[in-house]
Amino acid sequence: MKKMALFLLMMSMGIMLVKADGLNIEYALMDGKYHLNLTTNEGKNLTYDEALNKGLIEETIELYIDNRSVYFIKGLEVSKEEYQEKYANNEADKLASSYGEYGLRVHNAEEIINAIKNIYDNRLSNEYHLVYSTLERERINFETINTFLKENYMSDIEQNAYRYVEYGIRQPIKYLPIYNSSEVVINGGISKISESEEKIVNQFLDTFDNQMQGKSDYEKIVAIYNYLKKTVQYETDDGYINFQDGLLSPYDTLIKRKGVCIGLATTFQFLAERYQIESYIIDRVADVDEKTNTYSTIHTYNIVKLNDLWYIIDINSNEDNFLISSTSGKYDAKDLKYLNIELANKDYLEEHPNLSLEDNLNYQVLDSKVKELNNIKVNNEVVQKEDAKTMNNNNDLIAYIVLVLILFSIFMVVLWFTKKK
Numbered sequence: 001m002k003k004m005a006l007f008l009l010m011m012s013m014g015i016m017l018v019k020a021d022g023l024n025i026e027y028a029l030m031d032g033k034y035h036l037n038l039t040t041n042e043g044k045n046l047t048y049d050e051a052l053n054k055g056l057i058e059e060t061i062e063l064y065i066d067n068r069s070v071y072f073i074k075g076l077e078v079s080k081e082e083y084q085e086k087y088a089n090n091e092a093d094k095l096a097s098s099y100g101e102y103g104l105r106v107h108n109a110e111e112i113i114n115a116i117k118n119i120y121d122n123r124l125s126n127e128y129h130l131v132y133s134t135l136e137r138e139r140i141n142f143e144t145i146n147t148f149l150k151e152n153y154m155s156d157i158e159q160n161a162y163r164y165v166e167y168g169i170r171q172p173i174k175y176l177p178i179y180n181s182s183e184v185v186i187n188g189g190i191s192k193i194s195e196s197e198e199k200i201v202n203q204f205l206d207t208f209d210n211q212m213q214g215k216s217d218y219e220k221i222v223a224i225y226n227y228l229k230k231t232v233q234y235e236t237d238d239g240y241i242n243f244q245d246g247l248l249s250p251y252d253t254l255i256k257r258k259g260v261c262i263g264l265a266t267t268f269q270f271l272a273e274r275y276q277i278e279s280y281i282i283d284r285v286a287d288v289d290e291k292t293n294t295y296s297t298i299h300t301y302n303i304v305k306l307n308d309l310w311y312i313i314d315i316n317s318n319e320d321n322f323l324i325s326s327t328s329g330k331y332d333a334k335d336l337k338y339l340n341i342e343l344a345n346k347d348y349l350e351e352h353p354n355l356s357l358e359d360n361l362n363y364q365v366l367d368s369k370v371k372e373l374n375n376i377k378v379n380n381e382v383v384q385k386e387d388a389k390t391m392n393n394n395n396d397l398i399a400y401i402v403l404v405l406i407l408f409s410i411f412m413v414v415l416w417f418t419k420k421k
Contacts (some may be wrong), residue, residue: 323348
């Protein structure tokens with residue numbers, strides 16, 4: 001919007017005229033308050049809304065009249081407090097609008113809480129800016145918001161062991177957001193799986209459930225471990241901004257068949273809980289610094305309870321870490337400090353050497369189901385490739401025909417000249 005340069009031109013009988021860029025502003029004292037009338041340089045009358053829409057004037061302006069500041073909203077004199085409130089609100093509206101669909105205008109603690117619930121509960125996987133005015137900030141009870149976050153979405157800073165609901169849907173939140181003078185940023189990108197992806201996973205489980213019937217706890221653990229180990233391509237974690245792009249969920253491992261350690265541990269937990277196996281996801285914490293809001297992990301795996309003893313399950317591409325104990329030396333005991341539990345003294349298969357590692361799963365049926373659930377995407381890709389192939393073939397045929405016609409024409413011309421001679 002254009003900046004107005006106001007210049008006092010004349011004062012006569014209580015009527016004053018100031019001039020702005022392309023606009024004349026006449027103001028007069030009526031009933032003890034100033035009112036503004038607007039005209040173009042050509043003398044055409046304008047309503048205040050017309051001038052606003054043309055960018056000739058701001059909704060809130062301050063003029064210096066009779067040695068004092070006079071405040072206006074849409075051409076009507078108001079108190080300084082009303083002017084400041086409206087000006088601050090307009091600035092907040094502009095800021096929220098500058099963020100596009102990711103800017104949300106909020107005015108109080110209740111609206112901020114509702115916005116946070118909408119972002120997290122509906123798994124909106126983007127960074128959102130909740131914008132308030134500088135004056136609204138003075139009235140917002142941020143402690144109420146913090147209490148809500150702690151009770152509903154945050155986990156203890158020391159916690160590194162989780163059930164699926166605490167870890168699989170969104171990344172655990174360890175720190176409160178920072179409320180600056182005009183906004184608070186809420187990162188919805190910590191959502192790991194969308195509701196539509198969950199529906200697809202549930203369709204796969206209808207098939208997987210049938211093959212888990214009648215199995216003992218040990219056989220269920222073997223089946224889950226083997227299936228993930230055999231079918232999921234283990235990926236290196238190269239970092240990600242949006243967690244739904246990080247191969248972290250049961251959708252990524254069971255449907256896309258790709259996953260990093262977090263995705264495999266999360267999926268094992270998801271399936272173990274479904275089949276009544278007591279287990280946890282364990283994060284190996286690398287760094288915690290509350291001054292800088294730093295919380296980082298270097299690996300994620302599972303622990304599982306079998307015959308009243310706890311064992312480690314770690315699904316990765318390099319080793320078989322199946323129901324191993326504290327004697328392996330590969331894991332740090334402090335990883336289990338939060339749960340205050342201890343691992344078994346011996347690996348489970350060391351104690352039970354005659355147990356089978358066969359899972360008896362029908363991989364052909366499961367593969368067919370996964371292909372079916374990817375079918376739309378796969379078919380689209382196939383159609384696109386086939387269309388492209390057909391188009392290329394057609395183009396090659398046309399080019400061949402054109403070349404033949406050109407050569408034939410040259411031959412006929414040469415032949416005609418030869419006969420003529």
